[in-house]
Amino acid sequence: MYQPVQPDPSWIVGTHALMNVHARQRNGRTEIDPHSWRIPFQWQGYHYQDHDDEPFMLLLNSAGGFVEGDVSEFHATLDANTRALFTTTASAKFYKCLNHKTSREIVDILVGPGALLEYLPDEAIPFEHSRVQRINRITIDQSSRMFATDMISAGRIHYGDGEVFDFDGLISEFEIRLGERTIALDRLRATTPEAISALPRLWHGAFHMATVFAYAPDLPNGMEDEVLANCSEVPETETGVSRIENLVILRILSEETWQAHEAIYNAWQALRPAVAGKHARPISKC
Amino acid sequence: MSFKPTEQLLYFLQVSNASFPTGAFNHSYGFETWIDSELISDAASFEIACRDWLIYGIASADGAAVAHAHRAMKANDVNALVALDDLVGALKLSREAREASDKTGHATLAAVRDIFEPKRLAQFEEAIKAGRCSGHQAVVFGAAAGDMDLPEKDTVLAFLQAAVSNLAGVASRIIPLGQVETQRVVLNAWPLLLEATQQAQNTQLDEMGNAMTSLDIASMRHERLHTRLCMS
Numbered sequence: 220m221y222q223p224v225q226p227d228p229s230w231i232v233g234t235h236a237l238m239n240v241h242a243r244q245r246n247g248r249t250e251i252d253p254h255s256w257r258i259p260f261q262w263q264g265y266h267y268q269d270h271d272d273e274p275f276m277l278l279l280n281s282a283g284g285f286v287e288g289d290v291s292e293f294h295a296t297l298d299a300n301t302r303a304l305f306t307t308t309a310s311a312k313f314y315k316c317l318n319h320k321t322s323r324e325i326v327d328i329l330v331g332p333g334a335l336l337e338y339l340p341d342e343a344i345p346f347e348h349s350r351v352q353r354i355n356r357i358t359i360d361q362s363s364r365m366f367a368t369d370m371i372s373a374g375r376i377h378y379g380d381g382e383v384f385d386f387d388g389l390i391s392e393f394e395i396r397l398g399e400r401t402i403a404l405d406r407l408r409a410t411t412p413e414a415i416s417a418l419p420r421l422w423h424g425a426f427h428m429a430t431v432f433a434y435a436p437d438l439p440n441g442m443e444d445e446v447l448a449n450c451s452e453v454p455e456t457e458t459g460v461s462r463i464e465n466l467v468i469l470r471i472l473s474e475e476t477w478q479a480h481e482a483i484y485n486a487w488q489a490l491r492p493a494v495a496g497k498h499a500r501p502i503s504k505c
Numbered sequence: 506m507s508f509k510p511t512e513q514l515l516y517f518l519q520v521s522n523a524s525f526p527t528g529a530f531n532h533s534y535g536f537e538t539w540i541d542s543e544l545i546s547d548a549a550s551f552e553i554a555c556r557d558w559l560i561y562g563i564a565s566a567d568g569a570a571v572a573h574a575h576r577a578m579k580a581n582d583v584n585a586l587v588a589l590d591d592l593v594g595a596l597k598l599s600r601e602a603r604e605a606s607d608k609t610g611h612a613t614l615a616a617v618r619d620i621f622e623p624k625r626l627a628q629f630e631e632a633i634k635a636g637r638c639s640g641h642q643a644v645v646f647g648a649a650a651g652d653m654d655l656p657e658k659d660t661v662l663a664f665l666q667a668a669v670s671n672l673a674g675v676a677s678r679i680i681p682l683g684q685v686e687t688q689r690v691v692l693n694a695w696p697l698l699l700e701a702t703q704q705a706q707n708t709q710l711d712e713m714g715n716a717m718t719s720l721d722i723a724s725m726r727h728e729r730l731h732t733r734l735c736m737s
Contacts, residue, residue, distance in 0.1 A: 457719070472722065474720060
C-alpha cells in the first residue's frame with residue numbers, strides 16, 4: 220500500500236530536501252506522480268527515452284550539492300508491474316563540514332511485485348573535510364526486477380594538487396532487501412583518520428569504487444560471466460562478479476571516473492536484456 | 506556443559522586449533538587470488554594484507570557478530586540470532602565468502618554440539634534446519650560460547666586469533682612461507698588482535714561492515730581461478 224512520506228514541520232527549508240514519487244500504471248504505461256517535494260529538489264517531470272512504457276526520471280538537486288548538515292531524502296514506490304528508471308543530473312557533491320555536522324543522503328525505493336527498477340545515479344564525491352552519511356535501501360519482491368548502481372569517488376581527484384581521501388568521515392550503505400530480509404548490504408564506514416588513510420590500500424590505489432546489484436527471478440545461467448567479460452575490457456579497472464541465487468553483484472575499482480562509468484555501462488549492456496527486456500542505450504540527460 | 510575458570514582456556518585452545526573440524530583451513534577468503542596474481546608473494550606482503558583484513562575486514566563484521574551472538578545467546582534470544590545471521594550473510598558480497606562462512610558454521614555447530622553438548626544451542630540449530638537462517642560461523646562460534654557461559658572478550662579474541670592463524674596456515678602452504686616466518690606474522694598480530702577484539706565488542710549492529718572492497722573482488726575472481734587449492 221502506497222504511503223506518501225510527508226515533510227516534517229521541523230525540517231529547515233532549504234536544508235532538508237525531499238522528493239517522494241509514486242510510479243503507477245495509467246494510460247497503458249507507467250506514469251510517475253510527485254508527492255510532497257521540498258527544495259532544493261526540483262520536479263521536472265520525466266520522459267520516455269526508450270519510446271515505450273518506461274519513464275526516465277532525472278533527480279535534480281538545484282543547490283548542486285550538500286553543505287554541512289544538509290539532508291536529502293528520495294523516496295519512490297513502484298506499484299506492481301510498473302517500470303521506471305531513475306538517475307541524477309550530476310554527481311552528488313558533499314562539501315566541507317567544519318562544524319562537525321554530517322550531511323546525509325537517504326534513498327529508499329520500494330519495488331512492487333513484477334515491477335522493474337533501474338537506478339543509475341551519478342557518483343557521490345566527498346570533498347575535503349566533508350562528513351557524509353549515505354543510506355540507500357531498495358526493497359524488492361521475489362518477482363521484481365532490478366538493476367541498481369552505486370559509486371563513490373575518493374574526492375576531487377583532478378582538482379588543484381589533488382584532493383583524495385581528504386574527507387573527515389564517510390558512512391555509506393547500500394542495502395537490498397527481499398521483502399523483510401536483507402539479502403545484500405554494502406556498508407563502508409571510514410570515520411577515523413586511520414580508517415580513511417587505509418582506504419587507498421583497501422581500494423588497491425583506485426580512486427573510484429562502484430557496485431552494481433542486479434536481480435531478476437529468471438536471470439539466465441552464466442549471466443555473471445558475460446558481465447565480467449564485458450567489464451574486463453575497461454582499462455585500469457579491477458572488477459569482480461559474483462552471483463548469489465538470482466542476485467548478481469559486481470564490484471569495480473578504477474583509477475578514473477570514466478572507467479567506472481564504462482564498466483557500469485558495460486554491465487548494464489550485459490544485464491539489461493535479461494532484466495528489462497531491452498538493450499542498454501546511453502541515458503540522455505539534457 | 507559449563508566450565509570451571511581453569512578449563513575455559515582449554516575450551517578456546519581446543520575449538521580454535523587447526524585440528525578442530527571446522528574446515529577453515531580450506532578457505533583463503535580471496536587471498537589465493539592475490540597470491541595467484543603475485544600481489545602477495547612473501548611474508549611482508551602477506552602480513553600487510555592480513556593486518557588490513559583483521560581490522561577492516563573481519564573485526565567490524567564477523568568479529569562483531571561473535572560478540573552479538575554471545576550476547577543474544579546469553580539473553581536466550583533466538584530471534585536475535587536469526588536476524589544477526591541474516592546480517593552476517595548479507596555483508597558477504599561474494600558467493601564463495603558466503604558459502605565459506607556457511608559451511609564452516611555448519612561444521613562448527615556439529616562439532617561443538619557433539620563434543621561439548623551445549624544446552625540451548627539446539628534452538629538455534631532448529632532455526633537453521635527450519636530455513637530461518639543459514640548458520641554462519643561467527644554466529645555459531647559466539648552463540649556456543651555464550652551458551653556455555655564463557656567470557657565474551659575471550660570468545661571474540663579466540664575467534665579472531667583462529668581466523669588469523671588459519672589464514673596464515675593457508676598462506677604458508679600456497680605462497681609458500683617458512684613455518685617460522687609464518688608464525689612470526691601471527692606473533693606480530695598479537696597487539697592488533699587485542700585492538701580488533703575491542704573494536705569488535707564496541708561495534709553496534711548498525712555499524713557492522715566491511716571496507717575491503719579489493720578483497721571482495723579477489724574473492725569473486727577466485728570463483729574463476731584455473732588452479733585452486735582452497736575452496737574460497
